[in-house]
Amino acid sequence: MHSPLIRIDFPSIYFSAGIRALLPRKMAVCTPDTRDAISRLQKSVQQRGGELYLSDLYRSHDMQLQSHLDWQAKRKVAFSPPPGGSLHEAGRSIDLDLDALKMPLADFWPLAKAEGFSPIIATPSSQLSEAWHFDHRGSHHLVYEHYVAGRGRNLKPYAAMAASAILSTGVIVDRFADNQREATIQCGLVRLGFDIGSIDGELGAKSFAALDSAGLHKSDLDATLTAVEDALQAAFPPEFEETAGPDDFVAPSHVIQ
Numbered sequence: 001m002h003s004p005l006i007r008i009d010f011p012s013i014y015f016s017a018g019i020r021a022l023l024p025r026k027m028a029v030c031t032p033d034t035r036d037a038i039s040r041l042q043k044s045v046q047q048r049g050g051e052l053y054l055s056d057l058y059r060s061h062d063m064q065l066q067s068h069l070d071w072q073a074k075r076k077v078a079f080s081p082p083p084g085g086s087l088h089e090a091g092r093s094i095d096l097d098l099d100a101l102k103m104p105l106a107d108f109w110p111l112a113k114a115e116g117f118s119p120i121i122a123t124p125s126s127q128l129s130e131a132w133h134f135d136h137r138g139s140h141h142l143v144y145e146h147y148v149a150g151r152g153r154n155l156k157p158y159a160a161m162a163a164s165a166i167l168s169t170g171v172i173v174d175r176f177a178d179n180q181r182e183a184t185i186q187c188g189l190v191r192l193g194f195d196i197g198s199i200d201g202e203l204g205a206k207s208f209a210a211l212d213s214a215g216l217h218k219s220d221l222d223a224t225l226t227a228v229e230d231a232l233q234a235a236f237p238p239e240f241e242e243t244a245g246p247d248d249f250v251a252p253s254h255v256i257q
């Protein structure tokens with residue numbers, strides 16, 4: 001099955017009638033492993049006297065497109081890439097309130113890293129644009145490393161990783177046009193440890209050799225995709241399973257429920 005997107009009720013930077021509100025429903029979904037990581041990160045920050053308040057999490061294809069158009073038209077200052085390039089579209093990125101952390105960004109980075117979150121900037125300066133953005137890459141980090149190592153050449157490492165994460169949730173990535181399933185299979189093979197070269201939506205000799213050696217080459221494309229997704233689920237169970245219970249998300253009493 002696809003990597004599921006599940007609901008998360010979490011305190012946000014937004015207020016309703018002067019009371020802090022939960023993250024709006026349309027952006028309050030993420031992958032199970034991201035949800036678990038947010039829960040652990042919240043506890044970690046709270047133990048140090050801060051709070052984790054989110055300003056953004058999930059963006060649908062249409063939300064990302066609108067955000068990109070707003071940036072292009074200068075209605076929005078913060079850069080927003082076109083659909084297909086952001087881990088927000090995979091329910092794997094959080095934007096947070098840096099002030100509420102009540103600690104220097106350099107102190108927060110190790111806490112975030114311990115829970116699997118990567119910053120998107122190179123140095124911990126809260127003055128930089130996107131200092132508030134963190135990615136929970138999960139197994140899609142393997143796609144990033146595949147491209148950093150030069151095994152894939154058609155995309156930048158981050159764009160390839162984002163495409164992999166988005167496709168894994170069953171959402172389309174425009175660059176692969178009519179070859180969404182082929183690209184999803186290729187991303188899956190890279191996450192399973194195979195070198196299939198560039199992720200381009202064209203299943204070539206390397207992809208078929210990987211599918212054959214893993215016993216995932218089935219009679220048709222849909223069956224092959226299902227076999228790859230099953231193998232991914234077996235390899236990365238936290239990305240498919242909800243392990244945190246509802247009580248792990250205790251919103252402060254002043255938050256609207």
Ligand SMILES: [Zn+2]
Nearest residue numbers: 093094095133
């Ligand atoms: Zn962001």
